Amino acid sequence: MHTALLEELRAGVPLERRLAAASPGFRALLERVLAGGELDVDDGVRVLGAEGDDLLALLAVADAIRRTDVGDDVTYVVNRNINFTNICFVGCKFCAFKRQRWEADAYDAPIEVVLAKVQEAIDRGATEICMQGGINPDMEPFTYRDVLRAIKTAFPQIHMHAFSPMEILYGSRRTTMSYRDYLAMLKAEGLGTIPGTAAEILDDDVREVLSHKKVTVQNWIDIVTTAHELGIRSSSTMMYGHIETPRHMAEHVALLRRLQRLTGGFTEFVPLRFIHTDTELYREGLVGDPPPKGIYDLRVYAFSRLMLRGVIDNIQTSWVKLNHELAQVSLLAGANDFGGTLMEESISREAGADAGEYTSAEDMRALIAGVGRRAVERTTLYRKLEAGHTRAANGRSTHGDGARGRSGSGEVSPRPAPCC
Known part of the structure; x- marks a missing residue:
């Protein structure tokens, strides 16, 4: 199907x-956008139900808008994902990564192991470390600060994209610090940006089913907007294909759109397909088999491009959730970014994803x-970064980092809260 649709x-x-x-009626909607x-x-709900000729028109319009708004270049980042612990007490029903501390395959990576992974990433040309982990009940209050400090002391050149809003919530509670003070401390230690994960669907009724212990919608909003006010930008995400409805999805993206207009702090939007195979949500029968990969996913990417037009420019495809071929097709349905090389990715793999954990820069190109x-x-x-850009012997890029005001692509934000 992917090949036929690609053609x-x-x-x-x-x-x-x-x-x-x-x-x-659908043509009038598309022409309005x-x-x-x-x-x-x-x-948005109507767009998510597009079929037949309406669907083909939707995909064509999303691609045309992408071309007009961000051009034909497809970006990617050379990074390494580090899931530093799988010990977690939160109990998300959509997650197969978590382990109790007494399980045989539970781990909490020593800092020496983390530093070795960072060194290996830099040796492969990485400019970013993406770091998240489980919520470990035995974590020392300042663990996140200490891990960040150790990495940035050893590798000051690397950009740290680390700690989800759930981790920020947990760290602030363990240290009894406010979100603002806790984030300011992490920024002072070298935190560059935070992943906008732990969002799933920003609806508390949905979240109660998915993970009743997880960060609430208001917590998530407060943490992300506080980070943006401090100049710590973030990605934004949505997990789809589980118990949510099209209206939940449309309301989720509309909320992100409102937040972006308030802070300008989101660098990109990443739709993340729910990987169901080995999850509690699937085993308990709370979700059935999801729609086959393909048309449904492309509809979501096109919907994202249209809903976020003029507000968040960068729509990132997730090759690890989709697979390489479908991620390619999504580039013709509104996406303009191929994400990161990752080098390792445990969370999707544990849930049953089969696209692998590493895509080299050469393969991405x-x-x-x-x-x-x-x-x-x-x-x-x-x-x-220019083709053939060079790095110093320690792996540092010779080019600085930068971002555009409304979604992270080059111009200075006019907003009073700087996000670059």
Whole structure:
């Protein structure tokens, strides 16, 4: 299906013909977005139900908007993901990564192991370390600070993209510090950006089913907006394909859109397909088999591009959730970023993902070229790195980091709370 759809999307059918084939009402909705209009939640729900000629028109419009707004370059980052502990008491039903501390395969990586992983990443050309882990009940109050300090002392050149809002919540409670003071402390130790994960679907009723112990919607908003106010930018995410409805998805993205207008701090939006195979949510029968990979995912990427137009420019595909081929096709449905090389990724793998844990920069460039687009390496904050850019002997890039105000791609933010 992916190959056939890829050929259909690459067939060069003019946008006008795709629009002409769509139903009149849906065509009017798409034309409104092309003219600069904004989708509301009801529009988003409608887009998520597009089928047939309406779907092909939707994908074509998302691709056209992507081309107009961010161009034809597809960016990627050379990074390493480090899941430093799998010990966790939160009990998310969508997660197969967590372990109790007494289980045989539970681990809490010593700092020497973490530092060795960072060194290996730098040796492979990484500019970013993405670091998250389980919520360990035995964690010392200042563990996150100490890990960050150790890494930045040894490798001051590396960008640290670390600690989800759930980890920030936990760390602030263990230290009895406010979110603001805790984040300011981490920033002083070298925290660059935070992952906008732990979002799943920002609806407390949904979250009660998925993980009743996890960060609430208001906690998540407070932590992320506080980080942005302190100049710590973040990604934004949505996990889809579980118990949520299209309305939940549309309301989630509309909320992120409002937050971005308030702070300007999101660098990108990443739709994350729920990997169900080995999760409690699936074993308990709370979710059935998800839709086959393909059309549903492309609809979500196109929906994301349309809903976030003019607010968050960068829509990142997740090759580890989708697979390489479908991630390629998503580049023709609104996505403009291929994410990171990762080098290791335990959370999706434990849940049953089969796309692997590492995609080299060379393979990324080949995959991107395979859909006729130019691959460009970037930094965490979406500064493009020149082809063949050099690093000093210690792995440091000779180019600085930078970001654009509304979504992390180059211009200075006019907002009073700096996010770059």
